[in-house]
Amino acid sequence: MATIASRTIGPLSFETHPQRYRHWKLAFDGPIATLSMDVQEDAGLSPDYKLKLNSYDLGVDIELADAIQRLRFEHPEVHAVVVTSLKERIFCAGANIFMLRGSTHAWKVNFCKFTNETRLAMEDASAHSGLAFLAALNGICAGGGYELALACDEILLVDDSNSAVSLPETPLLGVLPGTGGLTRVVDKRKVRRDLADVFGTLAEGVKGKRAVEWGLVDAVAPASRFKDAVAARAAELAAKSDRPATGLGIALKPLALEASADHLEYSTVSLAIDRAKRVATLVVRAPIEPVESTPDAIVAAGDQFWPLRAFRELDDAILRLRVNEPEIGTVVVKAEGDPTLVLQADDVLLAHQSHWLVREVVHFIKRTLKRVDLSARSFFAVIEPGNAFAGTLFELALAADRSYMLDDPDGRNAIQLSGMNAGPLPMSNGLTRLATRFYGAPEKVAEALAHDGPFDPRQALDAGLVTFAPDEIDWDDEVRLAVESRAALSPDALTGMEANLRFVGPETLETKIFGRLSAWQNWIFQRPNAVGPKGALTSYGSADRAEFEFGRT
């Protein structure tokens, strides 16, 4: 009986700090940081399993995600990160099988989604922040451990009789590597598909020269030379970085959050839960005064710089919603305050994009918005007088499945675009939300961006920027009915529908991982051959062998 779930784990916080890490050690040596996995067996989120052999659960990954975030903001002087392990002859055994076996379907799916986002955040840091990752595999590297290595820029494997990389999920557990492994093997590392097929069915994995030949790792080094080889390669990777030569970074301090059973109140974000209706209302508030406008002042403001503060709070709210509130199906999204102050903040972000901190802030906003896109909840933007849906905050309306804008007779209701809608905040498909919205009609994107000043409701509707613009007479009923009728639909069909409608156009490694690989994994995670009484995941580690129903589907 699967018992590990948000219900049994209890409300989860995604905030942590290196001083509180139990599973990772972060060490610094000039431009090189070393992130070492040293999982404490007894410090899992649930007492139902022990995290042996550097296997991990969501708690371990929350620390990893925190470390990567802090490296970006707090340590601009770090130019390369070595990811390794402090356990002898073991890098990482992957996601803990007993945790997976004991988890509800929803918990498994949320766990995989978060770990996928963490791996993608590493690739994002490498692609956009000059922060390279070197996986230094000092021992056995299996399943999710190898998937972590795959998210690094390069993989160095110790060459001994013991250390292999492997994806044993299919042969041992009857499931898929759920954290991008298959996609990264063929699409990122370009391992030949037939070799990937062999690799993906070989429980013991591949080691030494063969791992290099197949493209599964970049190099091997004997144990005697391993440390030197890692250091040399890390230095080479660091030398390519465009990050500042010296610190200081900014401190990411704890979020200002007052949390109650049905309300999260941050400084600029609030999330109100209506359990009876299964609806949450998410409000993001504009700055109340102009944001700092020079790099020095922005660095001095640090985590209180409004764009960073607002999106850190939003990110936290979305994560908590996902894991702690599975029954909330619809999120009504509002932006409140003075839109001109949002646009002023956008001007600052655009003017200083090349400054390391502003660059980090913009990419953080981008990643947070991607989390919204990838959340299995319906989002409806509701746009009323007093709204701050402008520029970056209008991305929230564009990320929503629909938007309702009151056709206010007093002419006070408006939305506005900025340069932040024109490129810096792409979705996982590589397109801006405007280009996604007007897929196949780039002239509509250009027209909307060329529009000077605010759009009133009629203009917004004509430009295609909002879904509906009811007048005052219809407003209350129309919005209420839309939210109510959404809540009545099958949550699974909605998840599938949204996952297909949100990501039009090109597919990328990211969209393949979330759209294709995760969808197949979710399917398999429900199949009796994996999770039934005699399924492979159920039988793992017991005396019983899995028994399959062999019909191919």
Next chain:
Amino acid sequence: MATIASRTIGPLSFETHPQRYRHWKLAFDGPIATLSMDVQEDAGLSPDYKLKLNSYDLGVDIELADAIQRLRFEHPEVHAVVVTSLKERIFCAGANIFMLRGSTHAWKVNFCKFTNETRLAMEDASAHSGLAFLAALNGICAGGGYELALACDEILLVDDSNSAVSLPETPLLGVLPGTGGLTRVVDKRKVRRDLADVFGTLAEGVKGKRAVEWGLVDAVAPASRFKDAVAARAAELAAKSDRPATGLGIALKPLALEASADHLEYSTVSLAIDRAKRVATLVVRAPIEPVESTPDAIVAAGDQFWPLRAFRELDDAILRLRVNEPEIGTVVVKAEGDPTLVLQADDVLLAHQSHWLVREVVHFIKRTLKRVDLSARSFFAVIEPGNAFAGTLFELALAADRSYMLDDPDGRNAIQLSGMNAGPLPMSNGLTRLATRFYGAPEKVAEALAHDGPFDPRQALDAGLVTFAPDEIDWDDEVRLAVESRAALSPDALTGMEANLRFVGPETLETKIFGRLSAWQNWIFQRPNAVGPKGALTSYGSADRAEFEFGRT
């Protein structure tokens, strides 16, 4: 209790003929053919349901697929096809719900896969054969009915108070439109994602002017002018075709098949089933004499022209294997005979690609190979002396998940490429199988294609064209063990793994439909919210309302 399955339906044949159609009428008027749906309620594959309101099951779709195939081969003088219905005020109600509800998971999945392939075959005919499709929606067009329309080049909807297009799967049945609907709405017709979201949750659908404005249909016409509007538009579409101005086509006669319980024997293909091992052996034989080499001779040979005959037989064998033999997990693929005769056939296909019939043959080979790629079975190519894995037949080895080539000491074992491996037979991802194999390394594709003459086993291995080349001592054990160990793995994990490894690189409408949409649909098809005792699919048409478990996943 779901009882509709290959077991209860019995071995299915995919062969039919217009004279035997029960659900479609095919009529000709010069360059315009009209394909009219007129489903016979009582002629479903199972007595468990009645095919009311032009709803369909797999039997209906087998006739549609046959009609499209025959239009391509038998009627080159047809330049446009009107797809309509003979039922008053109803175009098509989509897949039969009672059939879906009563079907096993595997049957539902196979049904959706085949209908998807049929819709894609229509788009293939339009893109590559100058055969345009006009959906003439003379009435209600719901679910799979609208998905059929979406596969047409244009959609004309009658404008009355009754006729709407709709995708009611999510609101009514708690599942997704399973035949490409969501993908085609946003990716092909480029309906805005928020409007698509509204449309996808509106059971009653969208009609009239709004359907045009949202991009759901191309035009509407009042009932009084509908026939004329259809005729005028069909004539315009036909005028653009590059097909021959007059017939005659070739006749697709019944396949030469001797079928027994565990063996299908065609003229050039055989499929031997080993149920105990859950393995099938598929053999395709080279021509036994040079194929006809002039267009006139090819037309005269008709369906006996070896490339067409061999791939029609292969197509039929794959379809029967999929539906009738769900327990067969692994297919050992062999090609036998004289490879020089395969290469001679390839020369003919390449030399006459612009001839209408040769063009049809090449696209048919392409579609058949795509069916292999999309089959949820493991394919292992086994290459031994006497093999005919050359050119087009080598595509079968490239389509396989792995290949084993005997390193024959007598030097008799060889493979060879041809121009047919260089472009005419792309996969669903738009790449050739060679480009897919060497994704990210186009120089390896070029090198392999530049190689003159046959590859011996060492050369094939060095060029990356085969997976393994064991010597005689290891051969039997290695192949036997590979096949045996494959058969022991979870069939679901293998399906997911193969679906992720086979389609590297770019994604297309096709790969999105099979990789993303189908994977989500398969997930939903298993969820209690759809198929549990109180699920929406279970409750449909009964007095009970669906009851959902509202946790979002």
